[in-house]
Structure formats: structure tokens, C-alpha cells
Amino acid sequence: MTKYNQAFKQQVVDFYFTNHESLSITRKHFNLPPETVRQWIVQFKHSGSSGLAVRHHKQTYSPEFKFNVVQSVLLGQFSGRGAALHFGLSSSKMISQWLKLFEKQGINGLLSKSKGRQTMKPKYPKMPPKPKNRLEELELENLRLRAENDFLKKLDEIIKREDRKRQKPSKP
Template sequence: MAKYDQKFKYKVVQAYFSGEGGIRFLSKKFDIKSTSTVKKWIKQFEVFGYEGLERKKNKQTYSMNFKIDVLNYYYQSGLGIIDVAIKFNIPSTEIVSRWKKEFDTFGIDGLKPKKKGRPSMSKKKNSLKKQNQPLTSENELLRAELAFIKKVLTENPNWISHQHQILYSP
């Protein structure tokens, strides 16, 4: 998604109001992929002025009740998503579209806040420890055997040849 600064948006809006062309012409002239983007900027400017074109610096979180209110207004008013987003001062129409899709798919549960980021690894670590328990005990046994062999070899360097004779002599 392309990010446009406030000055660029204002330039496009001013071109529209000065009569340089329609929304489709201006979107082509300024190389903006969607005409709905230009339309949204014009509506934001009409409602909020120059400040309405400013990008929000921080991500805003919305409560479930707020989302329900927005969708309720959308369904009852018959207005488009752009108009509803502007009325509730939501910076992107994609946010309202996503809420609508989640509500249509999952109902009210789709509007509940979701955890962000990666899930904690604590449960996975515990299950890995249980899976690795037999390997750990086998590893400890092999270390003990190796330590025993090293000790015997330091005390009796001929022990291996003696064991070999016992095992392989006729």
C-alpha cells in the first residue's frame, strides 16, 4: 500500500477543487492506483480540512463496542464505507471493511480484540522437555560409560587389548 504525505494529498485535493479534472483524471495524473483513494481524500478534506489529510502517527486500537457501533451505523444508514469511516474518524476504509468481513464470517466474536505478536514458547518448551526426557537419560548413561572407560584407561592402559583377547581368543 502506497503511503502519501499530507502535502501530496493536499495538492491532489486542491487540483480537484480548482477544476483541473475529475477524480479519475487526477488519479491518473498523480499516478494514484485507486480512484477511491482520491475520493476519500476529498471527503476527508471537506469534513476535517487540512488536518483530515494527515496520516495518523500511532496505531489506534478500537473497542468491540465501538466496532459494533460503526457496523450498526453502516448497516442502518445505507452509507458507503468511505462515508462511515470519515464520520467515525477512522483513517482507513480497509479497517471498516475488515470489521464487516469478520462480523459477517464470525459474528460478534469476530470483533473481539485479538492477541498481537507471536505466542509464548513456554508450552512448547515443556512439551519438548517431556519428549526429550528419554534422550536426556540415555545421554547421561552414555556419558557415565565414557567416563568409566576413560578412568579405566588412565589406570590401566592395556585394558583394551586385554578385553580384546578375552572376547576374541579361541
């Protein structure tokens, strides 16, 4: 969800124009960062009130669209901010990310990735669910005891091997 709605952005831009286009007065009055106010003003000048519209869902872009944006910046047709305005993007930060991906991975960097964070696979198997009845409880205890027994056997084997290494007489 966005921090500011379209009505608030419009109020800030209107205040800016009614106060002799003073950025410092506007940002102080609304307690906003100067870059935010600047961006809203530029968006308003370029697209009018629709430039201040809030998008209610995350926009996804095709690799072709991303490539066109990146190419326009690389060929010098637009700056990052200019491309954001021209192509109707909310900020130039996204374009910066696309440029970095394109420089590192080429066109493959612009291909859509799966959404969200990748889940990490657990290193160890999950614990079985809590037993629901006495039989399941006994089976779980049996499983735990088997694992403990296997562990102790392995530990005993390691200890015996270490003892043999220590007791082995060195050859003269």
C-alpha cells in the same frame, strides 16, 4: 509508516480543485490510483485539511466503538465509506473486516485480540546452547550419545518385532 504525508495529500487535492475537478488529470499527474485520489477528496470535503492528517501510531478501537460502527452499517445508516468518514476511520477496509468478524462470531469477533502474529510453538525441543567449556562439551556429547543409544534400541526392538511377525507360521 504511511506512504504519503499530509502535505502531499493536500497538494493532490488542491491540484484536483484547480484543474476543474478532473480526477483523470489529477491521478495521471501524480501517478496515483483513482481510488486513492477519490478517497482523499472525499475526506477533504468531509473534514477539511484535518481529514488528510496522517496518523503516526496504530489506532486501537474498543469493542463498543466497533459495534456502533457495525450496527450503523447493518441498519443502513451509512455505507462502509460513509461510516469511515463519519467515525473518522482511515478507510472502509477496516469496517469490512469488522463486519465479517461480526457475521461469523457475533460480538466476540469484535473483542480485541492480542497484538501481532501468534508465535508458533516449536514442535521439537530447542538445541542446547553451544558449550562454553570442556565440561559442557562432554555433557552435550554424553546427551547426544544417550539419545542415539535410545534410538538404536528402539529401532532394534521394531526390527525384532517385524521379524517375529514374518517368522510366525500361519495356522492351518
